[in-house]
Amino acid sequence: MHKRGTIKLIAAALLTGALLAGCGAGAEDNAASQAAPERATGGGMADQGAPAEDKAAPGAGQDAGQGVDQGKNATAQAPDLRVDQRSIIYTGSITVRVDDVTAAAAQATGIASASGGFVGADERHTGATSDTANLTLRIPAAKFNSVVDQLAKLGKEELRGINTEDVTEAIVDLDARISVQKARVESGKQLLSKAANLDDLVMLEREVATRESDLASLEAKKRRLADLTALSTITVVLLDPDATQAADPDDEPPGFLAGLSGGWNALTASLAVLMTVLGALLPWLIAIGLPAWAILYALRRYRRRQPAADSSPHPLTPAATADSSPTP
Structure with a gap:
């Protein structure tokens, strides 16, 4: 009895130990199984996250590079239309009264040369009582205003005119x-x-x-515009103290006197044309008209004499015989 009880106790102890060992192993297995997916999931996410970042980074850089390239291309293609980058043609004229026209003309030529320009035309008139000079200067556009101011200091400035023409769009269109x-x-x-x-x-x-001919024509137009924009044109009129400046026809005020003056000018111009035509026709009228008049005059004289000769009685006509016979 005592031996059977002992065996049961030993068997119960072994069974309890086996159960406890199985529970511990199952708990360890569950913990290990739960930790493994977590490690797998975390590692996978980390591994996936790193390549994703690596893949996203080149894409972002490529997009950014493309954006920069597109911005550069857009800047290169679009024309720069800022005020300081526009193509403008400057033309001006100035009238100055000076003491010595020849000396002032030499000074104007020196001003043009010092500014990097040149004299395009030089026309001078020397009269009995007055001298005048008309100079056409080609000046770099950047020094246009300074040159005009220097020319004004040659004497007493009487007239100044400055015109500008923006040809930026024309040049862009030509390009x-x-x-x-x-x-x-x-x-x-x-x-x-x-x-x-x-x-x-x-x-x-x-x-x-x-x-090719059309291309050469377009290139010539562009060169012409480039020349006009690079070099401005200034017309300088120099007058001595006794010279009189010709009045500008555009400055004449409108009205009755202006209309009368215009009509008189038109009449004199028409009379001048008429007298020119008559002067050209007069030699022909003399060479052809006088002989023709002489011939017509001779024919008229002949016709007047012919009827008179036909109306005179003939000596052998019956009327004359009847008149000469005696009456019974």
Whole structure:
């Protein structure tokens, strides 16, 4: 009895130990199983996050680079239309009364040369009582105002006029047209190199020549505008103290006197034209008109004499015989 009780106790103890060991192992397995997914999930997220950041970074950099490139291209293509970057043609005129026209003209020439310009035209008139000079100066646009001020100090300034013309849009349009025309010329040359027969060759040569001519014309217009914008034009009129300045016709006020003056000028101009025509026709009238008048006069005299001769009685006519016979 005592032995059977002992065996039962030992068996109960072994069973309890086995149960406790199984529960501990199951708890460890559950903890391990729960920790493993967490580690796997965290590691996967970390691993996935790093490549995602790595992949996102190049994309963001590429987009940023593309944005910068597009911004540069847009800046390069769009024309700069700021005030200080616009293409403006400056033209001016100034009238100065000086003591010595020759000396003042020399000083004006020196001012133009010192500013980097040159004299485009020089016209001088020397009269019995007065001298005048008309100079056309080509001056760099950046020194236009300073040169005008220097010219005004040569004597007493009497008249000044300054005009500006903005040709920025015209130059931009010419640049675009020149680019298109160059592309057309190149395409025409490519087609010309692939001509299959003589007719196509002749036609393409004519077309290429026309396109090149149009391109040369556009480039000439651009060079002309570039010259006008780079060098401004100043017309300088120098008068001595006794010279009189010609009045500007545009300054004449409108009214009855202006209309009368205009009508009188038109009448004198018409009379001048008429007298010119008569002077040109007079030699022909003398050379042809006098002989024709002489012939007409001779014919009239002859016709007047002919009827008188026909109306006179003939001596052998019956009327004369009847008159001569005696009455019974």
